[in-house]
Amino acid sequence: MTQDELKQAVAQAAADYVAQHAPAGSIIGVGTGSTANFFIDALAPLKDKYQGAVASSEATRIRLESHGIRVLDLNEVDDIPVYVDGADEIDSGLNMIKGGGGALTREKIVAAVARTFVCIADRSKLVGTMGKFPLPVEVIPMASAHVARQLTKLGGTPVQRAGFVTDNGNLILDVHGLAITDPKGLETQINQIAGVVTNGLFALRPANLLLLGTAEGVKSIG
Numbered sequence: 001m002t003q004d005e006l007k008q009a010v011a012q013a014a015a016d017y018v019a020q021h022a023p024a025g026s027i028i029g030v031g032t033g034s035t036a037n038f039f040i041d042a043l044a045p046l047k048d049k050y051q052g053a054v055a056s057s058e059a060t061r062i063r064l065e066s067h068g069i070r071v072l073d074l075n076e077v078d079d080i081p082v083y084v085d086g087a088d089e090i091d092s093g094l095n096m097i098k099g100g101g102g103a104l105t106r107e108k109i110v111a112a113v114a115r116t117f118v119c120i121a122d123r124s125k126l127v128g129t130m131g132k133f134p135l136p137v138e139v140i141p142m143a144s145a146h147v148a149r150q151l152t153k154l155g156g157t158p159v160q161r162a163g164f165v166t167d168n169g170n171l172i173l174d175v176h177g178l179a180i181t182d183p184k185g186l187e188t189q190i191n192q193i194a195g196v197v198t199n200g201l202f203a204l205r206p207a208n209l210l211l212l213g214t215a216e217g218v219k220s221i222g
């Protein structure tokens with residue numbers, strides 16, 4: 001199976017999960033990225049069952065609306081039973097690195113509201129120790145040099161993502177060379193640097209369930 005076929009398989013498994021676990025009339029949280037895009041396509045046939053969706057990025061909002069799925073502002077919503085999103089890396093504790101698509105802050109906000117976070121990923125995303133994928137950090141533009149110096153002191157090599165501005169008008173520093181042995185501790189530490197909006201570690205709020213696409217089929221972990 002190709003990587004896209006694995007992503008499609010987990011996206012369909014996530015739509016089946018939503019159909020079984022999200023009550024009719026509820027609001028679905030939807031992530032960002034190529035795997036999440038397959039999920040949006042798989043969710044489309046269910047659109048009349050649900051009130052709508054909350055999008056974790058402008059790109060996701062546009063794709064949801066192209067399927068006729070109503071997109072709600074998160075401030076109008078107090079309950080999201082299920083949030084489905086991809087990851088750049090995920091470990092056996094269901095801690096993740098996210099933000100390869102630059103949507104980490106909105107993803108983290110939607111995940112904070114959601115009761116259940118379902119991560120959808122192909123086999124290549126499951127790792128022993130996270131950090132091979134550079135950790136994205138969203139920063140306020142005027143603070144980028146300061147934040148980069150602090151990240152260097154933590155042992156990483158920050159590189160500003162070229163030509164990229166987040167949906168919130170900020171910059172991304174991709175931090176290379178971190179071996180993330182304490183994901184919760186590092187998530188907390190980086191978020192305390194003045195000028196950081198948030199970082200792409202999802203360890204304080206990990207996934208609840210991983211649907212993993214493998215050559216042998218979709219595995220449920222968690």
Ligand code: 5RP
Nearest residue numbers: 033034035086099100101103
């Ligand atoms: C976007 C994300 C994505 O979930 C992550 O980058 C995975 O993307 P893909 O499914 O395209 O591999 O965090 O900010």
